[in-house]
Amino acid sequence: MTLAAGTLDPHLAGWLDANAADLDAMSIPASQVLPRLAAGEVLAAGVPETHGGTGGDVTDAVEAIAAVSERSMAAGFVFWGHRSYIEYLLQSPNAALREALLPDLLAGRVAGATGLSNAMKFLSGLEELQVAAQPQGDGFVLDGKLPWVTNLKPEGFHVAAAVSYGDARGAFIASLAHDDPGLVRSADLDLMGLRATNTAAVAISGVAIPPERVIATDAGAWLPLVRPAFLGLQCGMSIGLARRALAEARACVGAGRHTLAEPLADLAAALAHQERALREGLKSGVFQVKAPPLFQIRIALAEIVAQAVGLELQAAGGRAYLSGPGAGFARRWREAAFVPVITPSLVQLKTVLAAQRQSAA
Structure with missing residues (x-):
């Protein structure tokens, strides 16, 4: 099953409409978001049926995030973090970890969080990794921090983190859990909106990770393969919000405001163009070898x-x-106002593109 543009299960749509203000301004409804998304079957969008999903590909997940974000960006933000973590499992060679975690993730019983914002900036040469490992037996002991992570549901979460190999070169991707000894979740960050998103920091001190919890052993090779999904799913939030704002503006046009009809039509056409470019790039796989066009989108x-x-x-x-x-x-x-600062921020993306242009010149 694929999701038609802008459509949602009526019960989910109604709940989002009724709770959008509280999801933005309060943290109280946060625990309800994932179960509601799961009941509306959007968490399974783009997940192969063989893994318990509804089929399709990552573009179906982008559309699902857009449809949710039309009604609540807070819910869309949670959805993005959760679905990104699911995508990491889908693209991981660690089949055992995927099979162990996917059922609860798809059912919304436990949260998945993408702690790879730091890793994506590391991949573009913008900052160093903030978690390091030392070998211990067959596994590792981790120390560091993740300063800003969404969907850290206190009742239970898994979070992906990029980890440097200590003194050795290179890095790997590990999956940490809320109940790992040495992992401490902070109180929710004091955001000015999007408050029901379980956004917090994670402190990591002496956390032991067995090899069974490694999502990818070579972060440098794996991150470019998963980055298109990370950013593409993120774009779903912008698409949904833009659609809703344009729809609200069109509903108000009249009473002397007919002069806005042309710029509204032009902007809707520009949005459709970017949606098409994103969809085609994700389906073709071109963004895995050419990231700048995705940054530009x-x-x-x-x-x-x-x-x-x-x-x-x-x-x-x-x-x-x-x-x-x-x-x-x-x-x-x-x-x-939040869209430009979601990691990687527009300033960071523009910095990378400018450096690439300068290098080419």
């Missing part, structure tokens, strides 16, 4: 989001600034 989508909420504001006028009628717009404005 991520940047373009962020710019489209900013323009879309700007047009929504213009179309709604002063009503958007009233706390009652403008509540949905205010939430989307905050959501749009």
